[in-house]
Amino acid sequence: MSKQAKKKANWGVSYGEMVSHEFVKSKLNVVCLVFIVFLFAVAVLAPFLANDKPFVIRIDGQLHFPVFKSLRASDYCIFLAAIVGIVQLLLIRRNRRRVDPSIRGAVLWRQICISSSIIFVGVILIFVFVPRRLDATDYKAMVASGRASGAVFAPIPYGYARTDLKSREQPPSREHWLGTDDVGSDVLCRLIYGSRISLSVGFVAVGISSVIGIAVGAILGYFGGKVDFIGMRIVEMMMAIPVFFLIITIVAFFPRSLLNIMIIIGITSWTGDARFIRAEFFKLRKQDFVQAAVSLGLPLRSILFRHMLPNGIAPVLVNATFGIAGAIFIEAALSFLGFGVAPPTPSWGQMLSLGVSTTGRFLWWLTLFPGLAIFFTVMAYNLVGEALRDALDPKLRIQ
Amino acid sequence: MNDNQTLLSVENVSTHFFTEDGVARAVQDVSFSIKKAKTFALVGESGCGKSVTALSIMRLIPTPPGQIVGGNIVFEGRNLLTLSEKQIRQVRGNRIAMIFQEPMTSLNPVYTVGNQIVEAIRLHQKKSIRDAWKDAAETLRKVGIADPEQRVSEYPHQMSGGMRQRVMIAMAVSCEPRLLIADEPTTALDVTIQAQILDLLDELQKQNGMSILLITHDLGVVAERADDVAVMYASRIVEVADSQKLFAEPLHPYTQGLLKSLPRLGLSAKRLQTISGTVPDPLHFPGGCKFHPRCCVGCSDKRCQTVEPRLMEVRSGRHVACWYAKGYEEK
Ligand SMILES: Nc1ncnc2c1ncn2[C@@H]1O[C@H](COP(=O)(O)OP(=O)(O)OP(=O)(O)O)[C@@H](O)[C@H]1O
Ligand SMILES: [Mg+2]
Numbered sequence: 001m002s003k004q005a006k007k008k009a010n011w012g013v014s015y016g017e018m019v020s021h022e023f024v025k026s027k028l029n030v031v032c033l034v035f036i037v038f039l040f041a042v043a044v045l046a047p048f049l050a051n052d053k054p055f056v057i058r059i060d061g062q063l064h065f066p067v068f069k070s071l072r073a074s075d076y077c078i079f080l081a082a083i084v085g086i087v088q089l090l091l092i093r094r095n096r097r098r099v100d101p102s103i104r105g106a107v108l109w110r111q112i113c114i115s116s117s118i119i120f121v122g123v124i125l126i127f128v129f130v131p132r133r134l135d136a137t138d139y140k141a142m143v144a145s146g147r148a149s150g151a152v153f154a155p156i157p158y159g160y161a162r163t164d165l166k167s168r169e170q171p172p173s174r175e176h177w178l179g180t181d182d183v184g185s186d187v188l189c190r191l192i193y194g195s196r197i198s199l200s201v202g203f204v205a206v207g208i209s210s211v212i213g214i215a216v217g218a219i220l221g222y223f224g225g226k227v228d229f230i231g232m233r234i235v236e237m238m239m240a241i242p243v244f245f246l247i248i249t250i251v252a253f254f255p256r257s258l259l260n261i262m263i264i265i266g267i268t269s270w271t272g273d274a275r276f277i278r279a280e281f282f283k284l285r286k287q288d289f290v291q292a293a294v295s296l297g298l299p300l301r302s303i304l305f306r307h308m309l310p311n312g313i314a315p316v317l318v319n320a321t322f323g324i325a326g327a328i329f330i331e332a333a334l335s336f337l338g339f340g341v342a343p344p345t346p347s348w349g350q351m352l353s354l355g356v357s358t359t360g361r362f363l364w365w366l367t368l369f370p371g372l373a374i375f376f377t378v379m380a381y382n383l384v385g386e387a388l389r390d391a392l393d394p395k396l397r398i399q
Numbered sequence: 400m401n402d403n404q405t406l407l408s409v410e411n412v413s414t415h416f417f418t419e420d421g422v423a424r425a426v427q428d429v430s431f432s433i434k435k436a437k438t439f440a441l442v443g444e445s446g447c448g449k450s451v452t453a454l455s456i457m458r459l460i461p462t463p464p465g466q467i468v469g470g471n472i473v474f475e476g477r478n479l480l481t482l483s484e485k486q487i488r489q490v491r492g493n494r495i496a497m498i499f500q501e502p503m504t505s506l507n508p509v510y511t512v513g514n515q516i517v518e519a520i521r522l523h524q525k526k527s528i529r530d531a532w533k534d535a536a537e538t539l540r541k542v543g544i545a546d547p548e549q550r551v552s553e554y555p556h557q558m559s560g561g562m563r564q565r566v567m568i569a570m571a572v573s574c575e576p577r578l579l580i581a582d583e584p585t586t587a588l589d590v591t592i593q594a595q596i597l598d599l600l601d602e603l604q605k606q607n608g609m610s611i612l613l614i615t616h617d618l619g620v621v622a623e624r625a626d627d628v629a630v631m632y633a634s635r636i637v638e639v640a641d642s643q644k645l646f647a648e649p650l651h652p653y654t655q656g657l658l659k660s661l662p663r664l665g666l667s668a669k670r671l672q673t674i675s676g677t678v679p680d681p682l683h684f685p686g687g688c689k690f691h692p693r694c695c696v697g698c699s700d701k702r703c704q705t706v707e708p709r710l711m712e713v714r715s716g717r718h719v720a721c722w723y724a725k726g727y728e729e730k
Contacts, residue, residue: 100552105514106528225463288505295457296519296570297491310509 022391029387032380039377043195044082047075050189052159054139054151066135067154073130078196080122088115158186160193161344169357172365179365181354187365190346191373197347198377201262201331202324208266210320213273218304220274221281228278239271244330251339258341261334265327272323273316280312287311314392321385325378332374348374406610407456407578408432412470414448414455416681417463423681425451425465427634430710433578433627436608438601440621440642442657443631444678449614452631453580456612457497458487475577493523496571500583502564506555512539512566513551516573523574538569541606543599561592565599572603579603580612585620597624618661622646630654633679633689636710639718650719652696688722696723 023029042049053066091111099107140157142148156177164184172179178187220231247264254260284290285308293307332349334340341347348370355367414426426448433439441449454460455467458479472479475494479487499505507515516535520526526534532551539547542565555563564584571579581600585593597620604611613625621628621642628645630638630653638651649655656674676693679685685692691703702722710718713726721727 103528103532288499288501289507291459292497292499292505292567292570293507294459295491295497297488297493297522298518299488307507311507 019388019391023387026387028383032383032387035376035380036384039195039199039380040082042192043199044078046192046196047071048154050156050158050160050186050192051154052140052157052162053135054153054157057139057143057148057151059142059148066137066139069133070135071130072132073127076126076130077123080126081119084115084119084122088112156186156189156192158189160185160190160346162186162189163344169361169363171363178369179363181351181363181366182357185344185346187351187369190351191348191369194346194348194351194370194373195377197258197341197345198328198331198374201258201265202328202381204262205265205269205327206320206323208263209268209270209323210273210316212267213270214277214309214316216270217274217277218281218309221278222285222304222308224282224285232278235271235274238268241268243268244333247330247334248337248339251334256339256342258345261331261340262327265330269323269326272319276315276319277309277312280315281308284308284312318385318389318392321381321388325381325385328374328381329378404434405432406435407472407474407612409452409456410471410473412452412455412472413468414451414460414465415468416465418682421682424634424684425681426455428709429470429631429634429636431627431629431636431639433610433612435577435610436604437626438604438611438613438624440613440615440625440628441631442614442616442618442621442628444616446678446681447631448634448681449631450582453497453582453612453614456580457491457495458482459497489523492519492571492576493574494576495578495580496574496576497580497582498564498567498571498584500586502560502567502587505567506563508555511552511554512558516551516566516570519570520573534573535569538573539566541603542566542569542572543595544569561588561596564588564592564596568596568599568603572607572609575607576609578610578612580614582614583616584613585617586615593620600624618657630657633684634681635689635707635720636718637690637720639710641716644717650713650717650724651690651721652694652723653690656693688720696721 047067047070048055051067051070053070055065055067057064057066088111092108095104095107095111139148139151143151158176162185164180166184167176167180168184169182170176170180170184176186176188178191180186181190216231216235220228220235246268250264251261254264281304290303290308293303298307331340331347332352335347335349336353338350338353340350343350351366351370352374355363357363408430409432410430412426412429413424416423416425429448429452431439431441441452443449451460451465456472456474456479458467460467467480470480474490479490482490506512510518513532513535516538517528517531520531520534521528524531536547536551539550544550544562544565550558555566558566564587568584579600584600585596588596600611600613601624603609613620615621625642628638628640628642629636630645630651632653638645638649638654640650645654646658649658653674660673674693679689679692686707687702687704688694688707691700694703700722706722708720708722708727710720711727712718713724719727
């Protein structure tokens with residue numbers, strides 16, 4: 001045993017550590033996880049990967065930094081959230097090694113409070129102070145005409161909203177690695193920005209559905225009896241509705257916005273979570289440690305969410321991973337059918353639908369690349385879900 | 400019955416379960432009182448309602464299907480049955496604590512034992528986290544766990560059954576309750592550990608003067624440790640007495656049967672006696688005295704078959720519910 005492992009053993013091995021140990025045993029799981037992290041990085045760094053504004057440019061002898069000027073408030077919010085998130089993860093790692101277990105919970109709680117308040121305040125400040133700018137300067141033309149020099153462009157020097165009717169529907173080439181679409185936008189660039197849509201739909205929708213599902217399931221499972229009977233009938237009614245068609249119907253009535261799609265997917269797909277949590281709470285309610293917690297005089301809130309929920313969360317975690325894949329898929333399908341986000345906002349499903357052009361030509365690159373993106377993302381989440389389900393196997397749950 | 404020496408008095412408490420198959424009268428008209436700093440034992444066969452009695456005192460009966468249908472439970476001058484949910488929460492864990500039969504499953508697997516003890520301490524006492532952790536380690540030392548500073552940060556699955564039961568006890572006594580309810584605290588443990596745990600309870604009782612309600616079906620344990628005993632049969636208490644008197648002269652035929660089935664040193668040549676028949680199902684109790692189908696004294700008596708005897712004082716300090724007990728008469 002290595003020195004570090006020994007030290008950890010002294011501090012006790014938590015359930016979480018055992019699960020993560022089990023999870024990384026398989027190479028495939030790690031590959032999927034790395035792929036998901038990669039997707040995140042791409043989504044966060046999109047403006048630096050694909051942008052028609054140069055990082056630096058010298059115009060009339062003066063240095064300009066157009067990329068940074070053209071960043072919008074939402075970009076800054078994403079950066080802030082990503083940085084705080086990474087710092088928080090590093091802190092958790094550090095806590096595990098440096099902080100005495102006795103105060104670890106309190107320390108973690110404080111860190112999370114600080115992080116979320118930083119994000120909260122930061123987002124408000126960003127929206128107040130970052131002006132809305134529209135930089136329509138064509139820097140490439142300036143470089144070509146010799147007015148500007150020393151320009152450093154992003155690897156993919158196109159904006160996602162750029163239209164260029166001269167280079168419409170071009171197959172992959174040196175200039176456009178994955179070709180262009182019907183209005184001449186670069187496909188790779190739109191794929192990169194599209195990952196933002198897919199990931200945020202996945203996470204926000206699943207976040208909404210998990211919260212609703214957990215709350216409903218916890219109450220039904222803990223109280224049982226009449227509450228449970230009535231609640232379950234409502235859940236069953238929700239389940240009997242074909243969700244996809246419900247979503248299409250609702251979307252037809254509401255304005256096409258990303259937020260609406262997230263909320264609609266979220267509030268229509270919580271039934272699975274509710275049923276899982278209910279079943280778990282049914283079992284847990286009779287467990288001795290729950291009885292013991294009640295006999296200590298703990299309030300209901302603490303019993304439900306501090307003592308029962310962590311023991312019954314496993315199936316919801318697994319379901320959430322599948323849920324993210326599902327939400328990404330639903331968003332793609334909606335966009336494919338034209339109910340998704342409105343152009344020019346890029347979305348994978350919407351790009352897919354451009355595969356057959358108005359002139360009837362089959363543009364294979366517009367079908368293949370977004371299709372692959374959807375395929376790999378959904379598959380990665382599904383595989384992680386499977387792996388998580390195996391790692392969370394109750395056999396592991398210690399006796 | 401209420402005087403300065405009484406900590407808890409249970410008066411005519413009945414608890415029923417209203418199930419689909421009918422009403423299970425799990426506890427009927429049960430009365431007893433527990434003195435300060437004494438150990439009170441509740442004995443009886445499996446299913447006779449011991450745990451339900453204990454849970455009724457803590458107001459932990461799952462409702463529905465269960466309900467405490469009558470009686471009073473007076474603890475420190477207050478009737479626990481009329482307290483609000485908030486008030487009873489301040490009694491639970493703080494004034495009355497409980498330990499359960501199954502130490503393997505009584506601790507939450509996702510938190511360290513220290514976390515769980517600290518939660519119990521901080522729930523009822525205003526203490527900083529650091530102080531509470533020191534207290535937790537101190538309590539663990541008190542219950543005889545070696546190297547407590549180390550052990551506080553371990554998870555339950557890293558401990559043996561005996562150690563977990565010690566942790567349970569540590570959690571229960573961390574707020575210095577006046578009454579500790581121990582529902583078969585040693586049934587799941589092996590014999591040597593059983594004695595250690597019971598010794599520990601004795602020790603803690605001497606230190607902080609709490610009363611113990613010890614639920615068990617081990618009469619040997621009762622003879623050794625209890626000050627007072629109540630014998631329960633089919634949801635009623637059939638005999639209550641000082642433990643020495645009870646063992647010297649059992650009055651109820653059921654108690655007599657139980658004592659005869661107790662193995663004794665020196666008498667090992669003879670086969671142990673058993674009480675014939677089985678405990679009746681609480682959904683289908685026999686009429687009259689519930690013990691009469693198994694009783695060797697009154698099985699053919701008309702009165703035993705039709706009228707149920709109540710618990711009566713037959714002489715000073717001896718309560719019994721049997722038509723045939725000497726000095727028993729319905730008042
Ligand atoms: N939740 C419940 N629902 C319905 N009936 C119940 C419930 N809990 C207990 N009972 C009834 O109460 C009776 C007494 O149960 P209790 O648990 O008090 O027995 P016990 O004396 O503690 O037995 P043991 O020695 O096995 O622990 C049981 O026979 C059962 O029929
Ligand atoms: Mg019991």
